[in-house]
Amino acid sequence: MASMKYFIITYGCQMNVADSEKIASALEKTGQQPANNVKEADLLVINACSVRQAAIDRVYGQINNFPDKKIIVAGCLLDFDKKRLAQNKNISFWNPDEYFKLPPARLASESVAGGPPRTNKNTANIPIMTGCNNFCSYCVVPYTRGREKSRPASRIIKEVKSLIKKGYKEVILLGQNVNSYKDKKNNFLQLLQKINNLPGDFWLSFLTSHPKDMSDKLIETMARCEKIAPYIHLPVQSGDNEILKKMNRHYTVTHYKNLIKKLRAAFKKHRVNFPPLAISTDIIVGFPGETKKQFQHTANLAREIKFDMIYFAQYSPRPGTAAARLPDDVPQQEKKRRTRILNNILKKTALQNNKKYIGKTVDVLINKIKKDCAIGKTATLKTVKIDANPHSELTYLPKLQKRTVSDSLASVKIIGATAWGLRGKLKADTDKISNRLYKKSNI
Ligand code: SF4
Known part of the structure; x- marks a missing residue:
């Protein structure tokens, strides 16, 4: 060619x-x-x-x-x-x-898997499995990506090692359903432990977990592995049991709430008080037959859990899925209205959670340097805008601008919060992720 x-x-x-x-x-x-x-x-x-x-x-x-x-x-x-x-x-x-x-x-395959060029110089997205066996009734993934296939742990670990050596500070393990990862010798827990035990400073997280597969052992492992970020994305999709059944999700609202309780308790036990575990979720509004009362159950759940982030989707039928055979009977306007209600709840809960950061100093992974500010994120996935101080002679932006892949971390004092992010002042350069997130006795 x-x-x-x-x-x-x-x-x-x-x-x-x-x-x-x-x-x-x-x-x-x-x-x-x-x-x-x-x-x-x-x-x-x-x-x-x-x-x-x-x-x-x-x-x-x-x-x-x-x-x-x-x-x-x-x-x-x-x-x-x-x-x-x-x-x-x-x-x-x-x-x-x-x-x-x-x-x-x-x-x-191995020569390519060993080193795709990466678009983000701090964060490495590493697929550990592909496909899905779950057949949630609204979802096309099992049809477009086929059944679950896991990559051998030895190759994943080799890839992580080489990225850490290059100075990457964040590793995100990807799969449609990471909890059911399995190669010949390792399950997901074992894979997490092995990556956590690799030398080097990095944050480890993973996407996406299924509430039906999240075991107590996984929760305990997450909290105990010091490199795992205090952040979990756990899609609930609906706060109503009947809708969850129609979605073929195989868990109840009570099961989901218990998982969140256990996750929060485990992180409280094994980590220092701050920052607390951040939780995000996916919610579909207007699933076929979703009544106003059933939607209210979802709104109540969002108020109760106090999510840090919700990724909304207004239901639309996908050809070939089981849900596409049901009438798409919630009008578009009503789907929009329900999304607005949830978004208002999220704005309040996210703001409440973010305000707790004010006055605290956190590690921030910087991924963008602009003219008058730097943009980064915390291990809990909060976006942080670090302002230049025009009155200060010790303006730190030039210093930030000189940063390279391997020194993209900063210690930042948070001075402001909105529902969608934080504002901070650079406190110090840091080459290492501090142990601030972890109780030393457990490391
Ligand atoms: S929503 Fe997720 S778990 Fe369900 S079928 Fe799709 S990819 Fe699988």
Whole structure:
């Protein structure tokens, strides 16, 4: 293949972001060059997401915008959309399990898995498994990505080791259902413990957990492993048992509440008081048949748990799923209204949680330096804006600007909070993640 310039457009979740890194790595190994922008590219790779209709509509839009380019559609695609897209002769497809053997090079999977170029210099997204066996009634992932497949732990550990050596400060393990990770010798707990025991300073977290698979042992391991960030994303989807049943989620609201109680208690026991465990979730509003009362149960749950973040989705039927056979009977306006109500609850609970940071000093991983401020995040995934102080002679931005991958951490005193983030002042440079998050006796 003659050398071409490629550009990748990524839709959807962190898994797709990580997959785009693999695709870029494979393309570069076959001699292709990254383009600076889509116009400059000969080859456009669209990494699609089928979780919502809107994301698929955007794929169709992009294809119409660039009739003169060679286009490859990768990612999560339903057969139905594939057939429609295949009518366009410029388009070819790569399935998620084919990224390691891209034509024409047929690259050996390990050589690519060892080192995809990473877009973020501090954070490494590392897929540990792909696919899903759960068949939640609204979700296309089991159809587009197939059944669960776990990568061998030895390869994951090798990859983490090499990234830590390069100075990465955050490792995020990715899978649609990480709790059911399993290779020949290790389950998810064992994998977490092995990564936690690697030498080096880094935060470790993982996405996404399923409440039905979150065991007491996992909760205890999370709290005891000192590198695991005090943050969990635990999708609840609904606060009503009947809706959860229709969603095929296999847990009850009481089970979910108990998990949160146990998680909070374990982190209180094994970690220092601050920062407390941060909790985010996913909620679908307007699932088929969701009554106002059933929605109220979800709103009550959100008030009670006091989430740090909620990722909302207004239900839209996806062809081929079990829920698509049910009437999509909650009107669009009502879905919007319910989202607004939840968002107002979130604004209050997130603000309450964020205000607790004021006056405290936290480690911040800086990932963007702007003209007059730096933007970073805490281990609990709070966005922090670090202001330059124009009245101070010791303005620290030039110092921040000189930072490299390996010294992107800062010790920051928090001086302000909103529902969506924190504001802080740089207290000190730090090369190491401090032990501030952990009780020394447990390390
Ligand atoms: S657990 Fe459910 S929502 Fe998550 S990927 Fe699997 S089927 Fe989809």
